[in-house]
Amino acid sequence: MEWDWNVVASVTPSLLKGxxxxxxxxxxGAVLAYVLGLVIAILKMSGNKxxxxxxxxxxxxxxxxxxxxxxxxxxxxxxxxxxxxSPFVAGVIGLGLHFSTYTSEVYRAGIENVPKGQxxxxxxxxxxxxxxxxxxxxxxxxxxxxxxxxxxxxxxFKETPLLSAITVVELFNAANIYSNSHYKYLEPMTLVxxxxxxxxxxxxxxxxxxxxxxxPLN
Amino acid sequence: xxxxxxxxPIIIDGTLTTIKLTLASGVVALIISFTVGLARLSRHxxxxxxxxxxxxxxRGTSAIVQMFFMYFVLPLLGVFLPALMAGIxxxxxxxxxxxxxxxxxxxxxxGREQREAAKALNYTNFQLYRYVLIPQAIPVMIPSFGNLVIxxxxxxxxxxxxxxxxxxxxxxxxxxxxxxxxxxxILIMVIYFILSSILVSGTKWLERYFSAGRNIHKxxxx
Numbered sequence: 001m002e003w004d005w006n007v008v009a010s011v012t013p014s015l016l017k018g019x020x021x022x023x024x025x026x027x028x029g030a031v032l033a034y035v036l037g038l039v040i041a042i043l044k045m046s047g048n049k050x051x052x053x054x055x056x057x058x059x060x061x062x063x064x065x066x067x068x069x070x071x072x073x074x075x076x077x078x079x080x081x082x083x084x085x086s087p088f089v090a091g092v093i094g095l096g097l098h099f100s101t102y103t104s105e106v107y108r109a110g111i112e113n114v115p116k117g118q119x120x121x122x123x124x125x126x127x128x129x130x131x132x133x134x135x136x137x138x139x140x141x142x143x144x145x146x147x148x149x150x151x152x153x154x155x156x157f158k159e160t161p162l163l164s165a166i167t168v169v170e171l172f173n174a175a176n177i178y179s180n181s182h183y184k185y186l187e188p189m190t191l192v193x194x195x196x197x198x199x200x201x202x203x204x205x206x207x208x209x210x211x212x213x214x215x216p217l218n
Numbered sequence: 219x220x221x222x223x224x225x226x227p228i229i230i231d232g233t234l235t236t237i238k239l240t241l242a243s244g245v246v247a248l249i250i251s252f253t254v255g256l257a258r259l260s261r262h263x264x265x266x267x268x269x270x271x272x273x274x275x276x277r278g279t280s281a282i283v284q285m286f287f288m289y290f291v292l293p294l295l296g297v298f299l300p301a302l303m304a305g306i307x308x309x310x311x312x313x314x315x316x317x318x319x320x321x322x323x324x325x326x327x328x329g330r331e332q333r334e335a336a337k338a339l340n341y342t343n344f345q346l347y348r349y350v351l352i353p354q355a356i357p358v359m360i361p362s363f364g365n366l367v368i369x370x371x372x373x374x375x376x377x378x379x380x381x382x383x384x385x386x387x388x389x390x391x392x393x394x395x396x397x398x399x400x401x402x403x404i405l406i407m408v409i410y411f412i413l414s415s416i417l418v419s420g421t422k423w424l425e426r427y428f429s430a431g432r433n434i435h436k437x438x439x440x
Binding site for chain 1: 274
């Protein structure tokens with residue numbers, strides 16, 4: 001099997017188009033995951049036991065089942081109930097929902113890792129709930145959340161090829177379509193891997209920088 | 219729902235395949251985790267460099283791409299892996315990269331005085347790792363490994379895309395055969411949930427087993 005540069009030249013344009021879809025799906029999915037994760041984290045810490053219990057187990061159910069199956073669910077089951085989503089929208093919702101269960105843990109851990117003494121200090125200074133959160137808890141809880149949230153962004157980027165299973169033409173699917181019609185597998189698949197590395201290695205370096213910047217003080 | 223239950227033999231088959239795939243690639247991942255994780259701590263820069271390249275390559279690309287590469291591209295290069303083997307290798311190699319970071323970080327988290335004590339006792343490097351560092355690092359690894367093994371179970375669903383007849387693959391067969399969508403997908407999600415919950419409780423048990431009588435310092439907290 002010889003490496004053929006002509007194949008590279010002819011497949012690259014469609015791969016770049018796919019890469020754009022991949023990046024779009026990652027960004028929209030990540031925003032969804034960050035927002036939904038916050039909602040889940042708040043509901044999990046709710047004083048209402050029933051709400052906390054239901055939220056905990058629903059998010060565990062999502063976290064313990066494969067994203068691929070959830071994507072099939074959104075794509076094949078919802079239309080039976082009259083909800084028609086485009087593959088991209090279904091994919092992004094699946095991605096965001098799945099990873100919101102991860103980000104919710106980041107938020108929860110960030111808040112719980114603020115030492116008890118800080119809560120007690122705020123209380124003894126007669127801070128209101130708003131002032132406690134705004135000036136004592138959140139300023140200490142938020143910075144350590146950045147590194148794991150950045151890492152989940154990279155993870156989501158690498159999970160987007162699953163969207164190909166519900167016919168989204170992102171980077172991986174673009175290569176697959178080309179491979180199947182031209183019967184060339186070596187170049188497109190290798191290029192897909194290369195494209196992923198080209199994005200994820202610099203991204204990982206940035207994440208590492210963020211991690212060093214927001215390292216919790218021991 | 220009855221129409222789905224007619225298919226129970228293939229559902230059981232699929233469940234067994236998923237379990238087999240998870241266990242086999244779990245063993246591969248564990249071996250790689252320790253090999254690569256310890257290699258990253260080597261004194262020789264060549265060893266460290268090779269381990270880092272492995273790590274960045276398998277962590278930096280998508281598992282599904284790796285799987286397709288092993289199933290569709292390797293045969294063109296003269297390496298023929300049956301689908302199940304390609305799935306095991308891809309899942310194991312991918313998770314092994316993540317696991318190696320767990321091993322490395324846990325070994326590094328063992329207190330410096332432990333290394334110094336071993337040095338003072340004239341331990342060889344092998345003895346240092348075998349009797350001092352690794353036994354203390356294992357309890358630290360367990361919770362992270364527990365999370366990874368669930369990731370692994372979920373990753374095996376992707377193997378259905380390279381024609382491995384696991385649980386997800388079977389659900390697609392049922393969906394196509396019966397035109398039912400809700401029932402087969404809910405059914406396999408529940409099976410996946412049960413399998414991961416078993417893994418979660420297994421990890422919790424291991425955590426208790428390994429931390430019995432030890433005082434483990436967790437990062438964060440009060």
